[in-house]
Amino acid sequence: MHEWLTEWGGSEDCLRAILQCLPQAQVFATIDFLSEANRRRLGAAAIRTTFLQKFPGARTRFWNYLPITALAVESHDLRDAQVIVSSSHAFAKGVITTAEQLHLSYVYSPMRYAWDLHHQYLEDYGLQRGVKGMLARYMFHRLRQWDRASANNVDAFMAISHHVRRRIWRAYRRPARVVYPPVAVDRFALQERKEDHYVTVSRLVSYKRVDLMLEAFRQLPDRKLVVIGDGPEAAKLRARCPPNVTLMGWQPHEVVQQQLGAARAFIFAAQEDFGISPVEAQACGTPVIAYGVGGSEETVRDVRTQAQPTGLLFDAQTPAALAAAVRDFDTHATAIDPHACRAWAETFAEPRFRREFAECLALALDAFRRDPAQVEAAVVRG
Template identity: 55%
Template sequence: MHPTPPAPRIAIVVDWLQDYAGAERVLEQLLLTFPQAEVFAVVDFVPEASRGFLQGKPVHTTFIQRLPLARRLFRQYLPLMPLAVEQLDLSGFDIVISSSHAVAKGVLTGPDQLHVSYVHSPLRYAWDMQHEYLREAGMARGLKSLLTRWLLHRLRLWDVRTANGVDQFVANSAFIARRVRKAYRREAEVIYPPVDLSAFIPSAAARGQAYVTVSRMVPYKRVDLIVEAFAGMPDKQLIVIGDGPEMAKVRAKAGSNVQILGHLPFEAMREHVQRARAFVFAAQEDFGIAPVEAQACGTPVIAYGRGGAAETVRGLQQNPPTGVLFEEQTVEALREAVRQFEQHAARITPAACRQNAERFAIGVFRQRMAALVVSRWSGLQGEVKSGVTGFKPIQPKAL
């Protein structure tokens, strides 16, 4: 009998760990899928009370962890992060899974190691969104702007070079797969991030007449656009849940038909979403978890039809629909979407919304990631055993 080969040693690399948000939820499910894995990060400043998702695993970090003021200002060390992530010694591992929205995909691996990179997005502020980020940061002009642009230029060169070290790209949406293709000229498998649908369920309570949006008050979320649109439709009610630096701007645009509730406890927020006439979403997100959570509650969604929402919400042209998609981030386009929704609301059922949300369940993510990693690892093992030498291009897969 042939001895059973040892289980592959797995490393999971993330950009940084600060709290329990979207990227950390992906890491949590990767650890549940690959429980033998070790965790690596540029820095780890997750508070002790929030570390449960790490399941007691230690986190191996880089020299940036020990630099002055890193806990509060680690993002200011972005120019050093490419160097830092390359110093992580992963030579003792067979499989490396990077979960990357910045630099994690740049880790160094060898020819007999498999590197699968789950990409939340290529660095947004270094690629197509550079000019928008510089404007929002007040650095459109001046010496600081020139220095930042030069640093981002250098970062783009490094980002493209390190794409060559990835054996398999995985994108969190088809939108991000297109961004991967544009930045790296590589194809990516699409595996949507895991959404905990158990926390969002339809309610037996009667649905109300108010529209609801839940969001951080930051510029790209376009909560101001939603509020302005509804302020011009005084016969319709809007409830706004969330807080952030744009709060004053949002309040200034609100009419008497708009309630701004600020931050709410989870249960109260969920009840508003469950009872909403529809959930309103105006951001262009890489994936966008909020529309999926709303649909899990059986609630229709009115969303800007770009980015992830175009994939997670079934518009009126689909059967069965789960919402309405509007094509421009303008007040008039959103108002027209609300009019279309009210005209076709009877076609959108809570059951269809919930069924559509099930496509993004945790179990789907874990099953697809496990199958992909096992398949690619088996393929690499076959190449190693057969003595394949030289570069063998990865065959692109159609999206």
């Protein structure tokens, strides 16, 4: 059970890898508007959708149907399944199950707009005040209630990072086992020779904090930053872009690979659940300068505290802190070996994911046959 299939992203890569572990599985989703090329990446699995598939504007304005998405997920009839795997960052884990079914949930995040990023979403969409704001707050309140209640349908949780594992405990009071998502490191080549520019690859949305990067590099006029990506914040960022920052927009993989490989360092200012782009940069042998909260704590080895370092972490989500980190990086850059970056990135490669996911499934099945009450302990303890 996957959330929705609209564009290809990190969760779809996880779904693809899960299906390689479960080649006979059938896929369920609320909606499916993947291109034919992307759908082929999921293999031969049939995809069943919900009534939302035929609703007007479902492809481009799916958020309009947020209040009834839980109902759509619950409409899936999974009675014939023996094992259910939900690939969830919002609603997917809420499928209705029976006592005879094993349900494992691979969680990218508890519902962000209902929990950690609740106030930021209200601010971004101008819903802090007024009647619309009150209705939005009530809707998110009900979603939190449903989200917590639907966690009872899950026998065991897997989390994409220790950061998400802590958030699962905060939201649901349930333990989880960490299984890092697969990163396609083999699509990126190691490049030892670096140029003088910095780079970031990001969807241009508010929580990615590309605005922070622009302001930091405004304070660093002798350094150049290349920003690759597109999104709803593009026009706003273009209007405030300093002359030493280049906004390239969306670029094909070949350009991303070239820019990542040639960059002096990769810049990452978001608080992410995991963060695939920094690992891809390290696969190119490129160090990462990252905000050290969230997934970055697990994917970047700080040059000041760890052996075989792969980057530098800064501790405040402000332009001044990032600018200081870039300056500090100059004094440590020679201590970071591109080969160490590549070797660390390879520990997040897809074979590791498939091996650990298959192990969790085997442990869960064995425990479920003996005593369903022991499934969670078996998976979490390994």
